[in-house]
Amino acid sequence: MKRSLQNRAIIIAAVTLLAIYGIIGLPKSPAELFANMQHNIRLGLDLKGGSHLVLQVQVQDAVKSEADQAIQRLREDLAKQNIKYASIDRNDPTTIAGADDVVITVKGIELNDAGNFRDVVGRNFPTWDMKSVSSSDYALQLKRTELIALKADTVERSLRTIEQRVNGLGLSEPIIQQHGRADAEYEILVQLPGVDDPARVKKIIGTAAVLEITDVKDGPFPTRQQALAQHGGLLPLGTKLVQERPSSGSGRENAAPFYLVSRVPVVTGRDLRNARSSRDEFGRWETSFTLTQDSAARFGRFTEANINNRLAVILDNQIVNVATIQSRIDDSGRITGLSGEQEASDLSLVLRAGSLPAGIVYLEERTVGPSLGADSIRSGIVAALAGLAMVVLAMVVYYKRAGVSATVVLLLNAVILMAILAYFGAVLTLPGIAGVILTIGMAVDSNVLIFERIREEIREGKSISAAIDIGFKKAFITILDTHVTTVISCAFLFMFGTGPVKGFAISLVIGLVANLFTAVYVSRWMFDLRLFRNRDLATLSI
Amino acid sequence: MELFRDTKFDFYGKKWIFLGLSVALLAVGMISLFIKGGPRYGIDFKGGAQVYVRFLGKPPINEIREAMSKRISGEINVQELTGDNEVIIGTELRDEKELESVRQTIVEVLESSFGGAKGKPDLNSVSADLLAEHLAIPLTRNGVNLGDEQRKALAAAIVKFRDENHSGLLSNVKELSGVAGVNEGVIKTLEEEFSLGKFSIRQIEVVGPKAGEDLRRQAILVTLYALGGMLVYIAFRFEWIYGVGAVIAVLHDVVVTVGFFSIFDKEISLTVIAALLTLVGYSVNDTIVIFDRIRENLKITRSEPFADTINTSVNQTLSRTVITSGLTFLACLALYLFGGDVLNGFAFALVCGIVIGSYSSIFIASPIVAFGKWMMESRRRTASGAVKGSR
Numbered sequence: 001m002k003r004s005l006q007n008r009a010i011i012i013a014a015v016t017l018l019a020i021y022g023i024i025g026l027p028k029s030p031a032e033l034f035a036n037m038q039h040n041i042r043l044g045l046d047l048k049g050g051s052h053l054v055l056q057v058q059v060q061d062a063v064k065s066e067a068d069q070a071i072q073r074l075r076e077d078l079a080k081q082n083i084k085y086a087s088i089d090r091n092d093p094t095t096i097a098g099a100d101d102v103v104i105t106v107k108g109i110e111l112n113d114a115g116n117f118r119d120v121v122g123r124n125f126p127t128w129d130m131k132s133v134s135s136s137d138y139a140l141q142l143k144r145t146e147l148i149a150l151k152a153d154t155v156e157r158s159l160r161t162i163e164q165r166v167n168g169l170g171l172s173e174p175i176i177q178q179h180g181r182a183d184a185e186y187e188i189l190v191q192l193p194g195v196d197d198p199a200r201v202k203k204i205i206g207t208a209a210v211l212e213i214t215d216v217k218d219g220p221f222p223t224r225q226q227a228l229a230q231h232g233g234l235l236p237l238g239t240k241l242v243q244e245r246p247s248s249g250s251g252r253e254n255a256a257p258f259y260l261v262s263r264v265p266v267v268t269g270r271d272l273r274n275a276r277s278s279r280d281e282f283g284r285w286e287t288s289f290t291l292t293q294d295s296a297a298r299f300g301r302f303t304e305a306n307i308n309n310r311l312a313v314i315l316d317n318q319i320v321n322v323a324t325i326q327s328r329i330d331d332s333g334r335i336t337g338l339s340g341e342q343e344a345s346d347l348s349l350v351l352r353a354g355s356l357p358a359g360i361v362y363l364e365e366r367t368v369g370p371s372l373g374a375d376s377i378r379s380g381i382v383a384a385l386a387g388l389a390m391v392v393l394a395m396v397v398y399y400k401r402a403g404v405s406a407t408v409v410l411l412l413n414a415v416i417l418m419a420i421l422a423y424f425g426a427v428l429t430l431p432g433i434a435g436v437i438l439t440i441g442m443a444v445d446s447n448v449l450i451f452e453r454i455r456e457e458i459r460e461g462k463s464i465s466a467a468i469d470i471g472f473k474k475a476f477i478t479i480l481d482t483h484v485t486t487v488i489s490c491a492f493l494f495m496f497g498t499g500p501v502k503g504f505a506i507s508l509v510i511g512l513v514a515n516l517f518t519a520v521y522v523s524r525w526m527f528d529l530r531l532f533r534n535r536d537l538a539t540l541s542i
Numbered sequence: 543m544e545l546f547r548d549t550k551f552d553f554y555g556k557k558w559i560f561l562g563l564s565v566a567l568l569a570v571g572m573i574s575l576f577i578k579g580g581p582r583y584g585i586d587f588k589g590g591a592q593v594y595v596r597f598l599g600k601p602p603i604n605e606i607r608e609a610m611s612k613r614i615s616g617e618i619n620v621q622e623l624t625g626d627n628e629v630i631i632g633t634e635l636r637d638e639k640e641l642e643s644v645r646q647t648i649v650e651v652l653e654s655s656f657g658g659a660k661g662k663p664d665l666n667s668v669s670a671d672l673l674a675e676h677l678a679i680p681l682t683r684n685g686v687n688l689g690d691e692q693r694k695a696l697a698a699a700i701v702k703f704r705d706e707n708h709s710g711l712l713s714n715v716k717e718l719s720g721v722a723g724v725n726e727g728v729i730k731t732l733e734e735e736f737s738l739g740k741f742s743i744r745q746i747e748v749v750g751p752k753a754g755e756d757l758r759r760q761a762i763l764v765t766l767y768a769l770g771g772m773l774v775y776i777a778f779r780f781e782w783i784y785g786v787g788a789v790i791a792v793l794h795d796v797v798v799t800v801g802f803f804s805i806f807d808k809e810i811s812l813t814v815i816a817a818l819l820t821l822v823g824y825s826v827n828d829t830i831v832i833f834d835r836i837r838e839n840l841k842i843t844r845s846e847p848f849a850d851t852i853n854t855s856v857n858q859t860l861s862r863t864v865i866t867s868g869l870t871f872l873a874c875l876a877l878y879l880f881g882g883d884v885l886n887g888f889a890f891a892l893v894c895g896i897v898i899g900s901y902s903s904i905f906i907a908s909p910i911v912a913f914g915k916w917m918m919e920s921r922r923r924t925a926s927g928a929v930k931g932s933r
Contacts, residue, residue, distance in 0.1 A: 031652055041730045046813075049585040054753060056638075127786070136779070170601060179681075196669045196670060196701065196705075197669035197671065199646070199649065200669070304745070340675060341675045342671060342672060342675060361638050362638065362642050362748065362750075363749075363750040363752065364748065364749050364753045364755045365645070365747070365748040365749075366745075366746070366747050366749075367745065367747075368743045368744040368745050369710060369742070369743050369745060369746075370705040370706070370710070371596075371703075371704075371705040371706070371708075371709045371710025371711075371742055371744060372710075372744040373705075374705055374706040374709075375882060376882055376885075378882075379880055379881055379882030379885070380881065380882070380885065383876050383877045383879070383880040383881040383882075383885065384876075384877075385874075386876040386879075386880050387873035387874070387876035388873070389876060390872040391869050391871065391872060391873055394868070394869055395869070397543065398543050398865065400543075425785070427896070430888065431813065431816035432813070432815065432816075434813075434817055434819070434888065434892075435816075435820070437820060437877070437892070438824060440870075440873065441825075441827075441870040441873070442824075443825055443867050444870065445827060445831075445862075445866040445870075448862050448865050448866045448869075449831065449862055452859075452862045452865075454859070455544070459547075474838070477834060478831055478834040478835075481779055481830050481834055482826070482827045482830045482831065484775065485772050485775050485776060485826055485827075485830060486823050486826065486827065488771045488772060488775050489768035489769070489771050489822070489823065489826075490768075491771065492764065492767040492768040492770075492771045493764055493767075493768050493819065495767075496760070496763065496764045496767055497760070498757065498760055498766045500813070500815070500816060501761070501764055504816050504819055504820075539669065
């Protein structure tokens, strides 16, 4: 008996110490103790504040730009082979589902060129499937396997770009991962704990950040119509009209002038080696960038040949700056006219991270402001302490000494539960707390079941030690059944549930396993210890 | 201390009264659900945007409505929360891109209408980074010389104090004087450069209709799977009719609780789903405790009528049922009273659920098992009677 008691004491002490270590580590001061606790028990966004974003990558954008590139190449190839055509175009689906229906239509291929045309497509466009629509028209569609790979790659690249942008913000422990079914939903989950300006972060994540530096052919024009009128109603080949970015806060969107610029940029975002925020000689914020070696050489040649011509810096299809080339520019440039330090550093951040391969749409945003987070934690702690105090008081009044041991066991259960959550690096969310509450409810119940059973056996006239033994044995069957049932339902919740439901299931299962240990094993040990110390115990304080 | 000792209540004999009560509860809930056109889903499940805003003093509801309607077309709900000077500004049922722009506009309107003086940024909504940026030049002008890092630390401390000690709303810059690093020069600079807006954004939720529908479907499916799993396990450990009894009792609890939500006009959100799952776990736990006792008693007293076994078992476990429910009820009541806004709906579901869960284990689950047993018994009797008759 003594030996078994000692062995059990060692196991219980070891588990307790391990659990306490898991929560508070080895603190050297009270301040460190709190810091360790905060570090080990990680609270979810709903409790401590932060933003939870689910965004959807518009994969059809990537398929469309793939089609645009194919159209460009096809035009060149057909010109080389002297094959005449009436038009090459693609449709313009705007939904994710439409990504599978992007079709390039080639019209007006003459009958005697048909064989030649098929050859060109077959040789140079192996990733495309071609069907003839009529004797002169053809439709090209991206092959199924290519399409799947392209979409997956687009999501992957978007994820990496967003990751880089978010990491550049220096937030603590952001989470960026694929969300939902990877093959059908193209969703990315971004969690930003403790972010205090979610609108800014959403803007940084969401901007396409396509940078182009290109030469200005003509302008400015006050309106699109005037620009067209100047050129006889038709834009010259290889040019496009781009509007200047409305200056911030002025609200004069219509007043921003248009420029006619070359369609093919001299430098794009991909040519950048680095970008950072800095100040000009007047203390105004700007974003300066440097170019890679190859593009610097190209840019140098271009600027040398175009002195006194104008260059436009275009960001996401809006002109940011127009400047006249004074002299040869080699490897660096700057973007001016920004509103302040934050815009300058945000712009350099997105330029460094590169552009997104497709647009994104926010499906979900849940932001808990820092003030609410702080209040939630405070009221949560008050509620937990008040609830615990009431339960403990009631148990001690009702079960006397046994109630005290039930309290010890209950606290140990809570400590083990928190420690396991900490060891797994799990995050405690509101639904997780629901799981903890159910755990505590079931832990109280386990004790009550055992105590009531022991009382019953005593009433029937059994000796104290026999009553304890039978009480534990009989209650254990019930406890096992209730626990296994709940664990089974949690398994389903975990397998098929989403984030919050999963959090509930995890903390509940951990709590129940801990409870089997505390309410049955530890509690039994405490009763046995009392029996051992006083072998002929006549009455049990229960 | 003991509350119950050798009680001999005839629970089973009064089953019709309690079944009637349950039917009445279910009916009231159903009628409320029917009149209100289904449960009142939170935007988690139907899609929409909600911005929770706390004001300094009583929120100017009409002003907010007016300011919003000037900029946003379509319906905008402005709902006041009792207590903490908070309002929810929201809209529902729009597509994802529209929701995003409505969310932005709501924040912009708040800033322009309630955000402090023109031309001076609002100290109550500024982020730590922007605060540090804005302070750079004015601080030096007022003779406070700080390095970049020190200035950022100061800004972070100010924002932290505002959010954690004043729930995000300062009514006077002087309230900051206790913050480390804030001296007269800093206060003077803040007063010169910043104004104090009257609102603070507590929470923003935007859920696209697609995401909402997915969440709703998944929540229901997952609960059904979990119930199925329980049914199979209980059927395996006891008899299938016990599994059926437990699951019907749990369904009863969920439906009655959802009915209560409808009657009290409370929203069903994701956290409420977590509470409903808790309630399911709790109710099944309760039911199994009684079933377990029935199984045990059946082994001892084979000849007794089943109804008597049920009564004995329920009476034997009565003390445990009342104490466990009472204790958990106390804990959840504490959560309801002190848990704050975020936990309110959640705690409400638990407070209702615990009472209903204990009730249904005694008055729903056990009678169903008895009824099932009786059915099987009488079928066996007629079957054996038929065999006899054919002879």
